Amino acid sequence: MSDEAPIVHLDLPARPEGVGVVRQALVGVADGLAIDGGILSDAKMAVTEACTNAVVHAYEDDLGRLDVEMYADQEQFTVVVRDRGVGIAPRPARSSSTALGLGLPLIAALSDSFEVRGGPGQGTEVRMSFSYEREADPADENPITGGPGPTGRWES
Amino acid sequence: MSDEAPIVHLDLPARPEGVGVVRQALVGVADGLAIDGGILSDAKMAVTEACTNAVVHAYEDDLGRLDVEMYADQEQFTVVVRDRGVGIAPRPARSSSTALGLGLPLIAALSDSFEVRGGPGQGTEVRMSFSYEREADPADENPITGGPGPTGRWES
Amino acid sequence: MFDALMDARTIALDDSHGDVLLIVMRGEHDIYTAPALRDRLEEALGEAPTGVIVDLSGSTFLDSSILGALLDARRQAIERSIGYVVCLGEDPEPGVARILEITGLVPVFPVVRSRAEALEAARVAPADA
């Protein structure tokens, strides 16, 4: 596949049912690249967490969009998940929130490299890369520490 | 899901490995809509044929794009496959071609309604709809007649 | 065998084990199915049995929203002194096993492999709170 243009560009509503669509499209891309099953499994999870964040945190209403690009070069494939929402910012934990707080830690543990960009008013972009061949398990390098706290949020 | 905006918009290179990506994305959409297995299977096939046509016939080089939108309303879901290639036009059968000539007949037989638009220089748009509940099998209404001819093309 | 059936995301309540209720999850589960899972868990815990087992052996994928729902249910089970176990099956998918392992949640839930182990463990009320 091409190194330059995205292999696939997906644009869909930032709603819960869209996350599975992105995951399935990733499976289709992986099929074309003959990606190892374990790496695909990690990529599905990391990409799911990034999309879920856009669905859950980015927009006040359910009219926002989710934008996903997938690229591949000789060594790795990269998935970019983008929203035009409120951006990651310190904010009071909503008491009604059911978010566990494991999304970004999982992205770090399951990708070979990642980058989160954005800020208030700029939306959020999460860029995750997955090597076709791993020298080490990224989950050993970025281990998830801590455990579930009494409030339901993860505490490390 | 929404009736107005596409559930998903895919933009990818018109190359063989892209067809599976579209098919997987369709599976993801169908998951969200709880679509019957037999109807999903027909939709996968019709959509595959439309994408394959864009890959095989639309462009001279492999730099062209394939554009796919999926919509859903209360009764049916619709997939629109679009290219900006040469358009469907009478042209000499290429002797090197391995195309069987069953693409459009399969689209007609497997969708509950379809529409092909375009022409020379305008690219091609194939719009296929699939009802969630079928009263009759569209393959009975638009049966595929004929059989393989001596040249390898389908003859009806 | 239909693709859509194989891929179907289902959450079923199995009450054929007497005092232990099973929640059987099949296919891929994420933020889209998490609300249905929360409802089912609530229902199962509300029927106040001896224990609840979440059976993931037919599941192919789960994300952190599902972990969140499973952890909330665990908290409720502890409060109500109901047994609570996650059953992974003998041949779990990486999309299920991996997230449980790297989050260190295997001993927390706890997670066991076989249905038999799960039934046994679910009949013991949780010790910690």
Add this chain to the structure above:
Amino acid sequence: MFDALMDARTIALDDSHGDVLLIVMRGEHDIYTAPALRDRLEEALGEAPTGVIVDLSGSTFLDSSILGALLDARRQAIERSIGYVVCLGEDPEPGVARILEITGLVPVFPVVRSRAEALEAARVAPADA
């Protein structure tokens, strides 16, 4: 069980049946894998056995580019007086069975269900041309 293995699109040559070569297709096949299938078919027919079986029982999807490759191979088999059969398995996927049925190709190839039937039919050279 890895998703990617379950979904893997493979085309394998099985030469363990003596004079009959099997081409075993697994997963989804379309314009992307059609060139590899054509190569394999060419190879199998070139080894000039008594017969060739295309085994689709592990296949989950095929499109008209695959039908085109299978029909071209059938023509070559007829020319060379080699037996040629498509084996569907006892429990075919709709993504495989449906296209064969609606195109009327079941009696053409011919398509049979079991491996045993296929082995028998592949040892008979095609009658028609």
